[in-house]
Amino acid sequence: MKYFFSLILACFYLFSNLNAQTTMVNTGSDVYGFLSRQAQKGNIVFDDIIRPVSRLKVTELLDTLMVHQDRLSPIESKELAFFQREFGSSLTSKTLSNSDTPKFFKKDSNGRLRMLFVEKEKFKLNIDPEIEIGYISSDTQTIEKISRGINAWATWGKHWGFQFSYAEATESGSGLNPYKVFTPQSGIVLNTTITGKSFNFN
Numbered sequence: 001m002k003y004f005f006s007l008i009l010a011c012f013y014l015f016s017n018l019n020a021q022t023t024m025v026n027t028g029s030d031v032y033g034f035l036s037r038q039a040q041k042g043n044i045v046f047d048d049i050i051r052p053v054s055r056l057k058v059t060e061l062l063d064t065l066m067v068h069q070d071r072l073s074p075i076e077s078k079e080l081a082f083f084q085r086e087f088g089s090s091l092t093s094k095t096l097s098n099s100d101t102p103k104f105f106k107k108d109s110n111g112r113l114r115m116l117f118v119e120k121e122k123f124k125l126n127i128d129p130e131i132e133i134g135y136i137s138s139d140t141q142t143i144e145k146i147s148r149g150i151n152a153w154a155t156w157g158k159h160w161g162f163q164f165s166y167a168e169a170t171e172s173g174s175g176l177n178p179y180k181v182f183t184p185q186s187g188i189v190l191n192t193t194i195t196g197k198s199f200n201f202n
Helices: 002-014 031-040 055-067 074-087
Strands: 103-107 113-119 123-137 142-156 160-174 198-201
Touching: 031 055, 031 074, 055 074, 123 160
Parallel strands: none
Antiparallel strands: 103 113, 113 123, 123 142, 142 160, 160 198
């Protein structure tokens, strides 16, 4: 099991950037939209122009909302609870497993179900699948989207960490927009040629 754990770390080291800083949150995370809405309402101070933001900063902002939870609607309170299971909170005590053995499909100290995780006082590793199924229908488009991938992050102490994310998606239907022209979506890398009815991309 220790060799398996070492192999995972080696793979993510090769395919990710390791920096002397805290782990960043993927720019596509839904937490940015939630924090932006709360900033617009004046509940927090958050500049969403610069991304990505560190997990530590996101946790601090979520804790601020927790302290002023009376300002949130019932739906916003549920959203806050959801994101705190992902990012944790410094306002509540935690019981870490402190085991070198990875745990599969169990809940971590935040109550979040993980595919694989390791939790120690000075080291954390989390690996989760990412699956998205979407459908767009309008006068000019009928598009189905299926995306699958993996997201992983780890921290060593207070200053070292990495984040790795990979996803592959397929869009099919009519009115496809493979180059995302006039959309807020970022550019994509095509994996296959465009057939007119579907394409695969990262």
